[in-house]
Amino acid sequence: MRLRFLGAAQEVTGSLLLVEVASGTIAVDCGMFQGRREESRQRNRQLPAEAIHADVAILTHSHIDHSGNLPTLVKSGFTGSIYATPATLDLCAYMLRDSARIQTGDAAYLNRKFQNDPDWIPIVPLYDETDVLQALERFVAIPYHHAFEPLPGVKATFLNSGHILGSAQLVLDISDNGHSRRLVVSGDLGRQGLPIIRDPEPPPLPVDYLVIESTYGNRLHGTVEQMHDDLERVVKDSVRRGGKLIVPAFAVGRTQEILYVLHGLFKAGRLPAIPIFIDSPLAINVTEVFRLHPECFDAETRSFLDEHGDVFSFQGVRYVRTPEESMEINRHAGPAIIISASGMAEAGRVLHHLRNHVGDERSTILIVGFMAQHTLGRRFVERRPRVKIWGLERDVRARVEVLNAFSAHADRGDLLKYVEACGAMRRVFLVHGEPDQQGPLRATLAERGVCVHVPERGDTIELE
Ligand SMILES: [Zn+2]
16 A cells, blocks of 8 residues: 655645555645745645545544635545544535635735735635535545444544544455555644643554654643633733734634633633624634534533533634624724634735734734634734734734643644553554644654654555
8 A cells, every 4th residue: 555645744734645545545634835925826736636536535633724725625526425423524615615715805906905906816716615515425434433434454443632523544455466454544643631622642552554643743832721821811901901812713612711711710810801803704613513412522621511512602602603793893892702704814804904903012913723824813822023914014002822732733742642552553654734843753753763754745655
């Protein structure tokens, strides 16, 4: 069998891995690449032919950097089934449509804005809602722990990866040319004790080959308990200064976690009453999907639910659906929390709020997730004094706070523990990480006697 690393190799977006066996090819994930605008357009539009001709696809979770280019794959000619967990399927039904809408909206806005610029090359969206529906028709929902056979000779099983609702590790038991081998693809791994969802499951032994994410291969997060203290401090500070607290957050996972922690802080009397706007139609729909899947909740969230009722609705929370309501938030005087997508501040409504408040020194921009290189979110993390929003340079006068404890990704300690739990393996491949995070993780694993490899994009590796 062979592995072909076609995306998220020494980078964190555009996940795409091919597993080639005698009976056919499986594409694992087909995510949107996010980075420099021109490169993104080109890479997202031109998917590798080997991926388009894969027999089946398996999706580890619904985040757009893993799922966001499945509509392009289907539009380009892919005709196989796409396997995912039921919660991932439900989330994708909203997220991929939202992705199509954002692309169409942004393209129309920018093409209009620059219509008189002779150098402007009009933007064409990657896909529209019809393409998304065609991709969704190919989805097959498979619950955790139910083995299925995507190709003859391949048994596949989803295990919980504890990253977001529905997220899965993929276990492939492959009989190929007389050999039986187990390949585990970690997908994005969560942390022990993250709010709401269950913790990641240990991998089944023995493991022959492991493809593991390495987003935070060289960083330790604060404790999950630290999250509560940090958020309390940032919210109180923001209220004191009388400004808005703007949180660019992924609609899936981070938005619900922040709400859950805020809910707990209010219940404990640790925060004053303050309006919280969830300004993302997608986050609203996704929160509904969370309500539909309490089977994914951990014991703590279940008991919170029993005690306090709905985890995601409480005094002060307002869900903002229409663009008119979104614009009205601007007229809201006094402190408020505005949670809005997209997570890396590259598109969507959060850009309006950032544009309106980035120059206001009373405001706070709170970064709670990983920001890929060259995204607007990353520029805030890098404390750039000026940033570009919709093509216009603006001074950053708002306070920028970065809370890594909120990360839905395993940190260095979690990753090392996971690899250790896999026991002796033939080979380990690090994906979904930037070189500064992968290098130190690779070095530590090599010191521990693990045969570890960091593939480049385009690498094909034969496995025994
Ligand atoms: Zn993810």
